[in-house]
Amino acid sequence: MLPKFDILTDEQLNKIHENSMRILKEIGVEFSYDPAIEVLKKQGQRVEGHRVYFDPDFVKEMVAKAPAQFTLHARNPEHNLVCGGENIIYMPGYGAPFIYEADGVKRDATMEDYDNFVKLAGASKYMHMTGGTVVEPTDVRDEIRHLEMAYSHIVNSDKCFMGSSSGYEYAKDSIEMAALLHGGMDVIKEKPALICLINSVTPLKYDDRMLGGLMAYAETGQAMVIASLVMSGSTGPATMAGALSLQNAEVLAGITLAQCINPGTPVVYGSTSAVTDMSTGSLSIGNPENALFTSASAQFARFYGVPCRGGGGLTDSKTVDAQAGYESMMVLFATSTTGVHFVMHTAGILQYYMAMSYEKFMVDDEISGMILRYLKGFDCESDEKMAFDVIEKVGPGGHFLTQKHTRKNFKLEFYRPELSDRQSFDGWSKESLDTNQRAKIKWQEVLASYVPPALDPVVKEKIESFIEKRAKELLNK
Amino acid sequence: MNTIFEEIKDAIVDGDEDLAVELAEKVIAEKIDPVQAVQLGFIKGIEEVGASWTSGEAFLPDVMMAADAMKAGMDVLEEVLAAGEGEGSYEDKGKIVLGTVAGDIHDIGKNIVGALLTSAGFKVYDIGIDQKPEDFVKKADEVGAKILAASSLLTTTMKSQKVLIEYLVEQNIRDQYKVIIGGGPTSAKWGAEIGADGWAETADEAVLLCKKLLG
CATH class of the missing domain: 3.20.20.480 (Trimethylamine methyltransferase-like)
Structure with missing residues (x-):
């Protein structure tokens, strides 16, 4: 995976973070649901009506409890x-x-x-x-x-x-x-x-x-x-x-x-x-x-x-x-x-x-x-990927199309589009389909050939009975 | 012509609510003709903003702030206008009760519609969010509005628009009002299905719709 780039400088990030903390503390957030208010009150947050004013340290402490993944x-x-x-x-x-x-x-x-x-x-x-x-x-x-x-x-x-x-x-x-x-x-x-x-x-x-x-x-x-x-x-x-x-x-x-x-x-x-x-x-x-x-x-x-x-x-x-x-x-x-x-x-x-x-x-x-x-990104892990040997073998002026290295690696390295059209003009103009038209053909093909993975019939039955029971309850409310 | 009319017009164009109120109070204090103040000041201003909107030069904050300033100033003048003071009379293009339906608390789309209707000369009574059918009717009867405009942003609250119309039918007052609906997930088809008198996708279309219904 590629390294992820930051769009904000550390200084910008800190300024925005502090601004958010100030909003939470001085302006507060409104929660209409009473059980939620009770939870936050119990944790010692200042509550007025349905508005909760958060203590920034408490927010940091709580957010730190959430798992990173x-x-x-x-x-x-x-x-x-x-x-x-x-x-x-x-x-x-x-x-x-x-x-x-x-x-x-x-x-x-x-x-x-x-x-x-x-x-x-x-x-x-x-x-x-x-x-x-x-x-x-x-x-x-x-x-x-x-x-x-x-x-x-x-x-x-x-x-x-x-x-x-x-x-x-x-x-x-x-x-x-x-x-x-x-x-x-x-x-x-x-x-x-x-x-x-x-x-x-x-x-x-x-x-x-x-x-x-x-x-x-x-x-x-x-x-x-x-x-x-x-x-x-x-x-x-x-x-x-x-x-x-x-x-x-x-x-x-x-x-x-x-x-x-x-x-x-x-x-x-x-x-x-x-x-x-x-x-x-x-x-x-x-x-x-x-x-x-x-x-x-x-x-x-x-x-x-x-x-x-x-x-x-x-x-x-x-x-x-x-x-x-x-x-x-x-x-x-x-x-x-x-x-x-x-x-x-x-x-x-x-x-x-x-x-x-x-x-x-x-x-x-x-x-x-x-x-x-x-x-x-780039794979530089092996000699094969660095391809020195095949470059040496082909030498100046040759081509790589008939090399085993090519036949094996293009499939591993190149993205093969399934919707984009890479044909010549003549090839494309036989039907002259634009992306929208090609996409329509494509999804119909995918749906027609899709077979949903089998589900254990016992589990399926249990879930269906649950739905039936709940549907009755909910529709008769 | 009194220079205050020009000042009122400019206050509306600038969307300056405080100044609009101040000038309206001055109209009363100095016994200036309130009908003229409305026609040569407030309406001139809002018409100018409306024209800029139509030509694409004005944007939502311009129109919405102008509508707010207009409403604030007109509220000040309401009493003297109702008392029939001044030469001639002032009439709005029609009264509309506007609100977001029960269960829904989204109001931005509704507010935009309200502002554009105001800038088109309608008198809009905005009853706010999460409003039951009886709230729409109560306000309409109080002010004599003929159009009920109901907004909904959620697929789960659209049915409240239907409930509003069903309520009118049950109360045997369906023919007293035109009901128009709008909001993200709504459609012409939904409007037809629930028996609304009209549906509009955008605020501009809502203005055209009201003109048609009251025309």
Whole structure:
């Protein structure tokens, strides 16, 4: 792996850190959920109403309890993932309610789309997990959506996945399902198998739903991303340093709460901060500012000794065009080369998280492969890699195409694109397909040939009965 | 013409809320015609900002601060205007109750819509976040608004927009209001499904929609 570069100088980092501590101490953070307030009160933090004023030393002490890395367990141990250290974890986009089709049609996402994206991520060489809420399946009732979504990840792939964080009860359901998959709650308490996304409500708030989720995951030792999305210019200051200070304060407050509930529980420092488009008020994510926030967040996570979540294949484009490509490459490249460990939204996102696109998924999958290759860097470990002998053998004026060394090594060293077109003009012009059209053909082929890994029928049965029981309870409420 | 009208216009264009209030108080204290102050001052100012917005020269902070300054100044004048003081009369282009639906605490999109509607000449009553159907209706009846504008940012709270319309139907007052909806995960299809009178994706489109509905 390549060394990760720092986007902030030590002096800048310290200034922002101190600014965040001042925000936590003098302005405070609002927690709407009473059980969370009780926890922080008990720890001696100053509470007025629902606002908590944090002691900076206490925050540092609590954040230090969070592990620098942890293993997330998959039902197939080959897909276990270490979150932290030198590792990077890619997965599909999260939470989009719409599908944008190749021809520009916009429609509501369905459960069938959900299954399809889980399968595409399962089939991908570059997606390390199948993610969570890969789309919002709008044809499934709210009350049981979290059950159906978790089930899709469990049966359609054997990679790690994310669970619901929509309130204490739904979070508990996801955790129960993970426990059934892994052989019991005791097993997953030892070996975390689920991770969820907890978001602050910027500026400086956490709502009931998210805090309930946070408490359920923290109590059972499951992992969670604690993230803040500052929209610089609207939900946060228009200066980069100010917005980053605000984000940092929010994330540290969330991590502190999680560590109060269960010291040592695995958390990931999360950022999705970006800017507001000042003509429309929309979030804008395919830009250098987002890349800067992401890189700075990775640096802050290193500073606090916790893994980092941020970035992705992010764009504001509504279709798979050049804008979608260049924006996504910029953000995912910055994400990956500056030390983010957990990359939600790696593949499929269009228009600032509003939509998933099958074609965009394939484009991002290709970008992911290219970046993962880049991250491997140069291999100088052996004489074979240094290739002196073969250079000597060929000598001046010769060529390397017929050397065994070449035949063996190009496959090991060169990234082979699966979507990009490297043909001659004549070769390409036979069909003249652009990236969008090629991607459409490609995802259909991948889906048609994908066979989900088998799941133990006894386990499957247990999980299905659980869903049936809970669905009845939830729908009859 | 009194130079204070020009000053009011400039205060609105600059988005200077304090100055707008100060000038409105001066209008009352010095018994200047309040209708003229509104028409030649406040409205002139907001129209100028609206024109810059349309031509792409003004950005959201310009429009939103101008709308805030306008609202603050007009609030000061409200009493004398209601008392019918001044030559002629001042009429807004229509009254709109605006809020974020129950369960949802996101308000930036709603605030943008409110500002743009204000800059287009509508009188906006913003009831805030996490508002139940009865809150929308109560405010609308109090001020005589014909449009209820309901915002939602989450897929999980969109259903509150549906609940609002169902409430109106249950109370047998559905035909008294136009209900418009908006927010990130909403769509024209969702609007049609729940029987809303309109949906808009952007704040600019929301202004056009209100003009159409009240036109």
